[in-house]
Amino acid sequence: MEQPEDTVTxxxxxxxxxxxxxxxxxxxxxxxxxxxxxxxxxGAFKAVTDVSLSxxxxxxxxxxxxxxxxxxxxxxxxxxxxxxxxxARVEGEMSYRGSPLYGKDVSPIAVRRRIGMxxxxxxxxxKSIYDNVAYGPRINGERNKGKLNEIVEHSLRRxxxxxxxxxRLNTSGLALSGGQAQRLCIARTIAVEPDVVLMxxxxxxxxxxxxxxxxxxxxxxxxxxxxxxxxxxxxxxxxVSDRTAxxxxxxxxxxxxxxxxxxxxxxxxxxxxxxHDSRTQAYVTGRIG
Amino acid sequence: xxxxxxxxxxxxEPPSWRRTKNxxxxxLMVIAFVLVIIPLGFVLYTVVSKGVGIISKTFLxxxxxxxxxxxxxxxxxxxxxxxxxxxxxxxxxxVPLGVLGAVYLNEYGGKSPLARFIGFMADVMTGVxxxxxxxxxxxxxxxxxxxxxxxxxAGSFALGCLMxxxxxxxxxxxxxxxxxxxxxxxYALGATKSRVSVTVVLPAAIGGIVSGALLAVARAAGETxxxxxxxxxxxxxxxxxxxxxxxxxxxxxxxxxxxxxxxxPGAQARGWGAALTLIVIAFILMIAARLVTARFSRYSHY
Numbered sequence: 001m002e003q004p005e006d007t008v009t010x011x012x013x014x015x016x017x018x019x020x021x022x023x024x025x026x027x028x029x030x031x032x033x034x035x036x037x038x039x040x041x042x043g044a045f046k047a048v049t050d051v052s053l054s055x056x057x058x059x060x061x062x063x064x065x066x067x068x069x070x071x072x073x074x075x076x077x078x079x080x081x082x083x084x085x086x087x088a089r090v091e092g093e094m095s096y097r098g099s100p101l102y103g104k105d106v107s108p109i110a111v112r113r114r115i116g117m118x119x120x121x122x123x124x125x126x127k128s129i130y131d132n133v134a135y136g137p138r139i140n141g142e143r144n145k146g147k148l149n150e151i152v153e154h155s156l157r158r159x160x161x162x163x164x165x166x167x168r169l170n171t172s173g174l175a176l177s178g179g180q181a182q183r184l185c186i187a188r189t190i191a192v193e194p195d196v197v198l199m200x201x202x203x204x205x206x207x208x209x210x211x212x213x214x215x216x217x218x219x220x221x222x223x224x225x226x227x228x229x230x231x232x233x234x235x236x237x238x239x240v241s242d243r244t245a246x247x248x249x250x251x252x253x254x255x256x257x258x259x260x261x262x263x264x265x266x267x268x269x270x271x272x273x274x275x276h277d278s279r280t281q282a283y284v285t286g287r288i289g
Numbered sequence: 290x291x292x293x294x295x296x297x298x299x300x301x302e303p304p305s306w307r308r309t310k311n312x313x314x315x316x317l318m319v320i321a322f323v324l325v326i327i328p329l330g331f332v333l334y335t336v337v338s339k340g341v342g343i344i345s346k347t348f349l350x351x352x353x354x355x356x357x358x359x360x361x362x363x364x365x366x367x368x369x370x371x372x373x374x375x376x377x378x379x380x381x382x383x384v385p386l387g388v389l390g391a392v393y394l395n396e397y398g399g400k401s402p403l404a405r406f407i408g409f410m411a412d413v414m415t416g417v418x419x420x421x422x423x424x425x426x427x428x429x430x431x432x433x434x435x436x437x438x439x440x441x442x443a444g445s446f447a448l449g450c451l452m453x454x455x456x457x458x459x460x461x462x463x464x465x466x467x468x469x470x471x472x473x474x475x476y477a478l479g480a481t482k483s484r485v486s487v488t489v490v491l492p493a494a495i496g497g498i499v500s501g502a503l504l505a506v507a508r509a510a511g512e513t514x515x516x517x518x519x520x521x522x523x524x525x526x527x528x529x530x531x532x533x534x535x536x537x538x539x540x541x542x543x544x545x546x547x548x549x550x551x552x553x554p555g556a557q558a559r560g561w562g563a564a565l566t567l568i569v570i571a572f573i574l575m576i577a578a579r580l581v582t583a584r585f586s587r588y589s590h591y
Contacts, residue, residue, distance in 0.1 A: 084476060086399070113479030123470040126493050126589040136478040139488070172588040185474070192478060 030097075032057050032196060032226045033078055038092035040073050042085060047073045048260035051092075053245055055196075060218060060227045062237040062268065065247030065283065070260020071230045074247075075198050077101075078228065079115035080108040097195075113140070116189035120201040122181035124173035124188075129156075129165050132173040132184055136192035151191055159187035160217055179210025186217060190225070197221065199229040203236065215240050234284060237268065244271040246280045333568070340565030343558045349566070352527035353544065353559075356551055360558035368544040368563055370529030372570065375441045375520065375540055376510045378533045379448035383509075384502045387456025388491075394457070395464040396486045408461075414454035422450045423515035431519055439521030441533035444540070447515035452505040459501030463494040496586035503578035507571045513542035541567045 031054040038051045048070030055061050055078075063071040073082065080101065082088040094101045101111060125132050133152045134142075142148055152169070156162040161183040165176075173184055182202060189197055199218070203211040218227055218240055231237055237244050245265040249258050264271060264280040275281040302308065347364055354363030390407070398404025426447040431438035467490050475485040491498070521537025530538045541563045549560030 079477065081473070081477065084473070109479050109481055111479075112477055117477040119470065119473065119477075121470060123468075123474040125471060125474065125489055126586070128588060135475070135488070139478065139480050139484055174589065188474075188478065 030057055031055065032097060033228075034093070034095045034098075035074075036093040038074070038077070038090060038094050040070070040077055040082065041087075041089050041091070043087035046257070046259045048247075048262075049250070051262045053262060053265045055226065055228055056243070057226050058222060058224075059242040060222055060229060060240055061243045061245065062241035063228065063230045063245050063247060064232070064234060064237050065260070065263070066249055067232075068258055068260065069247035069249045071245075071247050072200055073260065075200055075228060075230050076117075078196070078198055079117055080111045081117060083108050113192060114194055115196045115198060116192065116194040117198045117200065118182070118185050118189055118202045121205050122178060122185050124176065124181050124184050126172065126174055128170045129173050129176075129184060130169040133187050133191050136188060140192060155187040155191040156184075158190055158221070159183045160213060160220075161187055177210075178206050179213060182206060182210070182214060183217065186214075186221075190221070194225065196226045196228070199227065201230055201232060204232060211236070234272075234286075238272055241268050244268045246271060246275075246277075246283060248279050248283065336561065336564050336568055340561040340563075343562040344565060348559075348562055352529075353539070354555075356548070356556045357553050359555040362555065363559070365541065365544055365559060365563045365566060367527075367529040368539050368541045369566060370531055371441065371520070371538040371540040372510055372542075372567070374531055374533045375444045375516070375538060376448060376506060378442065378445035379452060379509050380502070380506050382445060382449040383452035383505070384456055387453050387502070387505075388460050388498060390453075390457045391460035391464060392486050392491065395461050396482065396490065411454040411457045414450075415458065418514070419447075419451055419512050420514035420517070422447045423518045425450065426515070427518035437535075439519065439537045440535060441520060441530065441538040443519035444516045444538065445533060447519050448509040448512060451512060451515060452509050455505040455508065456502055459504070460494075460498050463497035463501065464490060466497065467493045492585075493589065496582040496589065499581050499585065500578050503574050503581075507574050510570060510574075511542055511567060513540075513546050516540055516543055541570075 033055040035054070036052050039049045040047050051070070051074055063075060065071050076082045077090055077094060078096075078101070082090070090102050096111070096115070100106065125135065127135070130152055133155050134148050137148060137151050142151070153162060153166075156165065161180060164180060165171075165184075173181070176184060182205075186197075186202075203214045206214065215236065218229065221227060229241065243266065246263045247260050248263045250261045251258050263283075264275060264277045266276075271280060272284050275284060343360055345364075347361075349364060349369060350366045351364030353365065353367055390411075394404050394408055398407070426443055430446060431443050471489055471493060472485055475489045480488070520539065520543070530536050544563045545560050545567070547560075548556040548563065551557060551560075
């Protein structure tokens with residue numbers, strides 16, 4: 001998949017802003033997720049092949065790559081959401097803090113209580129704003145009204161939504177704008193005090209102002225949660241993430257199948273300034289989509 | 290053709306068949322609508338005009354007189370009580386079972402053979418003639434108790450069998466309309482499947498479920514055939530039987546059957562009165578359906 005030299009056109013995109021901390025390669029904490037040669041199938045179709053990477057504590061890791069390269073599939077595998085798709089199976093080793101995620105006695109419910117997810121299209125429940133945020137704590141057994149009020153306010157504050165909704169907590173969660181609804185979903189996710197927050201293109205359905213708010217939020221949440229975000233927006237990856245994993249599509253001509261594959265994984269600074277793999281270089285400079 | 294000053298664009302529609310075809314289609318649709326409304330309006334007008342004369346407090350509370358009695362004697366009290374308790378009991382039996390069955394079919398069953406079989410049987414049951422339901426309950430329940438087998442409860446079983454497939458199918462359709470993104474959001478918070486179904490999916494669909502259930506109730510309230518073999522004698526004398534478990538009973542449709550085609554003017558008047566009462570009850574149920582739906586789904590829209 002080498003790009004011929006003579007077809008390189010010098011497309012100079014605006015320089016991604018690289019923060020100083022991204023230059024240091026050593027992870028600040030221990031690995032939260034470890035994947036070794038993981039392949040994920042939907043029935044007979046191999047969606048992604050041979051993924052090996054580690055996600056580190058209290059960092060923001062971005063998954064970027066073209067459509068169909070398996071980024072969302074791998075993300076959803078981290079909290080067993082692929083279990084909801086009939087016929088989905090994971091081969092290889094995937095572990096969370098040392099314990100295998102797909103072990104025999106592992107409860108997906110327990111996994112999802114620790115590893116939350118925010119989806120691409122905001123999906124607030126048709127309940128009041130209060131009940132949306134209180135949903136998680138309630139199913140975990142919290143009944144005390146005072147404690148719930150506290151949790152709701154705390155989560156909405158952390159999601160930078162409190163000031164906008166504090167006077168209308170009893171109105172429908174569906175009545176919020178896109179950006180507010182997504183922040184509500186984030187508040188709902190952090191209300192259960194997860195360890196990890198997975199985000200599947202959280203800002204792609206939002207306008208630039210709302211996107212900026214979500215990105216600021218991600219930076220703030222980093223101090224408490226480990227975050228993995230799938231994004232199509234490379235500028236977003238450079239603005240927000242510490243580490244970036246680049247995925248690509250492997251086209252098998254004979255069987256006419258497309259399988260996702262991990263091409264390169266490193267600090268965001270290195271990926272964008274000094275990509276080792278030519279496919280990475282082609283993707284981040286915009287020559288392939 | 291373009292009668293415009295220089296520089297302007299002529300935006301008028303060019304003469305063609307299209308406008309005429311559009312007008313013809315609109316007229317045809319209006320005619321179709323009117324044709325549908327006419328029989329409905331006619332039925333309502335007939336029942337109201339023939340029945341309203343006899344409606345009074347006496348009518349609604351008095352016992353059922355002999356068939357030859359004049360119009361101002363007696364009333365349909367027992368029939369109203371019968372309809373209310375029998376239909377009420379049938380609702381209690383059929384609706385919870387039907388809703389839970391639909392939750393199983395849609396949330397748990399998926400494409401499994403058992404789920405498809407149950408769905409198929411529910412569809413078949415919606416087509417079974419209602420008199421068969423009555424006969425079924427007669428043969429497995431009423432007969433075993435001898436004469437005391439006739440009761441409001443037996444009638445409720447028969448009406449319940451009638452309502453069950455309707456509730457199952459309409460609830461399932463409403464559950465299908467709940468977007469998967471809501472379920473995913475709940476799963477992602479660590480909810481179990483039953484939690485997701487009961488705390489997110491059902492509340493999201495509750496408006497439609499209630500509407501569907503009330504339609505089934507209104508249908509059951511108007512049925513006569515299933516009650517023929519199950520609730521006993523068609524006429525009851527003095528007092529209404531509010532005990533659904535014991536004793537024979539009657540219902541408004543049964544009384545309409547018995548009275549409206551008799552030769553005696555008193556009986557006919559009482560029959561029409563019963564018909565009007567039944568329509569009013571159905572009307573009240575519809576309004577209640579709207580109110581309940583609005584209340585339950587107040588978070589589902591802006």
